[in-house]
Amino acid sequence: MILKRLIRNWQTRKFHLSLNMAGLQNKMKFLNQEEAQQIDEDLFNEFAFSVDQLMELAGLSCAHAVVRAFPKESLTREKGAILIACGPGNNGGDGLVCARHLKLFGYKPTIYYPKRPKKTLFENLVTQCEKMDIPFLSYLPSDPQLIHDSYNLIVDAIFGFSFKGEMRGDFPDIMKKLITSKLPVASIDIPSGWDVETGPVEERPSFKSEVLISLTAPKLCAKKFYGRQHFLGGRFIPPDLAKKYELVLPPFPGCECIVEIPVEKMSPEDEGVESKSTRE
Template identity: 25%
Template sequence: MLQKKRGNSLTQKLYRADQVRLHEQDAAKALGVDMFSLMQRAGASVYQHCVSLFPNVDNYLVLVGIGHNAGDGYVAALAAANSGKNVTLCAVEPEREVSGDVAKAKAAWLASGAKVNAYSKDALDKADVVIDALLGTGINGVIRQEFATIIEEINHHSCPVVSIDVPSGLDANTGNTLGECVQATATVTFVGIKLGLTTGAGKQATGKLIFEDLGIGKVFAEYARSDASALDFKHFKGLAPRPVHSHKGTYGRLLCIGGNEGMSGAIRLSSEAALRTGTGLVKVFAHPESVRQISAGRPELMVSSEGLKEALQWATCIVIGPGLGQNQWSKDTFDTTMDYCQQHNKPIVIDADALNLKAVNTSFVALTDCVVTPHVGEAARLLNVSIEEIEANRFNFARQCAQRYDAVCVLKGAGSIVDNQSHSWVCRHGNPGMATAGMGDVLAGILGSLMSQGLSSEMACQYGVSIHAKAGDIVAQKYGQRGLLASDLFNTVRKLINE
């Protein structure tokens, strides 16, 4: 049995930008805090994080637009100037009138004797750190050229950038970039973490994600309903200790199906990952030409090219797809497995080539306990849309995939998403070094192993995705991202599953 730790922080919850804009006012009012005070808290926190991140720099460039985000920028600029920093503040439209709390913040900046300058490349060249307050969460169309030009120059400069709330040019709900988008070193976001900061291009643009609830987070969470959460390995207690009076059959019988001729490595990675995650018995069904290669290096695996129906009956959980291929042997194996699982209620993980076969299977019937694990290309085929459409709204298409196939969907990539048709979880861990052959095969084996040991498909996906990505981070931190192999994760996965 697996349980999540109690008392998880509020930062687990993720919100749409409109939810934050609407309910932060309700929360602030309930606590007797006016919105200008909240703006002052936000701007001051941005400056304090700049000091923490870059303690030995003196020259600040603050870039502001005209929206609410600009007010936070004026406050941050004044906090930096009052601390003795050399601050240059540039506005996209210096002479344009602003209103409300933004006007108050601008007036306080001007009252200090400071100026609002027009942007210049020279100001960027003199800066040690840039505070990005150009655009906030309200934009949802392609940004104007005057903003795009500045953002492009920022991104081509070596100066570190701290974005306020969201990187300018990012859709805060989807993580899609709206033309040019600031590639921040760090982003300080307020009150509730926005969905778009956690996955896809948004995760890349955000850099280090820093959350500040501005003292209203607990009350805000009472007003705003969240249907998405962040996944962090530290939130899990782990599996219960094994009883002394147990045997290998107590911990599941997993059947891994794949390994077509010339593609034995993928199913070998999946099956060994399952062993390292704790499955008691792992059997592999593979093409006759692949049996020797799979079994040679890992004698603990039972490998066969015959008796698929008997193996399906034997298994408590099935993984199908790694190295399966798409020839006639693949199709016959896939059809036999799907027919069996439609008649018998067994957990199954459908991965890799099995997803491609599923995408063209017009006689598809939903399975009772199913996990699908597409990357963006496979998701595009499953849903008959383009890869660009998937990447532009990963949350939406993870949900569509889960609903279309009546499954738990794991949409892989930067900020992998687990969706159970009604709630989404986004993985905080993972790194670019994991973009290498075989990583998905290892994940499939981990998920199948957890399901074979009795975890629900939903919990197995949450825990398994977290273990897989956390293991990748640990190995990358120790040895570097370049050259990271999928099989490098095995020992670390074993360590994490025992924590």
Template identity: 50%
Template sequence: PRSLPTMSSGPVPSREPPRYLSKAEAEAMEKELLEDYRFGRQQLIEIWGHACAMAVTKAFPLPSLPRKQPTVLVVCGPAQNGAIGLVCARHLRVFDYEPTIFYPKRSLDPLHRDFTTQCEKMDIPFLSYLPTEVQLINDAYNAVVDAVLGAEAELGEGRGPCAGILATLKHVRIPIVSLDVPSGWDVEAGSSGGISPDVLVSLMAPKQCARRFLGRQHFVAGRFVPYDVQKKFELNPPEYPGTECVVALSAPQ
């Protein structure tokens, strides 16, 4: 029988450490994906939200959770990171986790409203307030997903309406999973006494602040980035085994 033609498997991932992006570089890469490669914003948020849910399942596999109910609290802010959190919650529900969403300042963006409706239609509960008694959070949930601020937040936003949320998250004892940039951190300088996540999920590529991440696991979700963009920004992506879209970096770089 005739053998099938072999297809190029693409570039071999670099063995060098992944490149850590500045805020300007991350913004330029996202702009290129949106404008030159014609990714839609909904498409990117969906990709990122799914990847974040995958990272949660890797960090907290169902059989290993200490409680019978695989409960996860997803705390969403009003901007893009919050929308990624909504998509993450929806996928966690599909993966048989039990997410609850706290989304106090809902965006008027029609896209974000659609993501909210999807979660509501899937009977994912929304909290009307975040308990200030951190014991209630510790007792009710296995983990918290921090989708409050993210990379697009300006330094100092954590002192605004989100200050109370960050103060509560700073004192919880259960693991926190931060999406892209931990809330209250500067994209480049890192933490200024803010929250200390156990898990970080870097979207596209790690940001400079990830060098100062001291938690348990650092995942990168950038396999979808076209090769030419990887090359242009010299990402040195990690090797993604099989069909994985999310990979844990083996050690701090």
């Protein structure tokens, strides 16, 4: 009897929480590219955060989101094998930190990092991963089926909110291989290939991500995300900064570093754009 009452109370609280989150969705602040860049500048300058400090907090929250969305016991391949695809910027650094924490959480991450910046911050992150026996791929298999058969999912840490213009170098081919592998994708901050404000772009390969992990605050493109789960991570915004940018964000429960955001249903217009943008 007591157990039934506890279950009913938990279900009632969960129902009311979902209603509150749904209402918050309509008021939530979504950042454009300029606002996202300015918030970062304020964090570094006015609030005296360091890049590696924020990257550690962001990457840790990404790892928590991956664990929440893809529990290890639900994964069938190679003891929780995950491919972390990292780009040359700070988004790639978040991916390296995420990989390190996933290893500590009992997963088996492998990192693909094709274009490494020659900066001490990123070199140190690579060393930390290597010292934890996290393997790095020197190249992707030519057959996307091999990628599919080797991993359970892809963590997309290729391009972040500062990306603009066209993909250069090998990245269009890299994206096409990863998309063709048909593995589920968890994207950090924005799905790679998307415009940070408008969402999927028809003219270039873009991920149709199953999970999105927004950092600091969702970007405008997150309004076009119709995947399975959307998380907010990066629990480091000072109240004064939130007030300055009028950030309306969901409250983080307890001491959690992530919070789940309800995902809206896709409109018929967006279905056509998304299907074109995820082509090979």
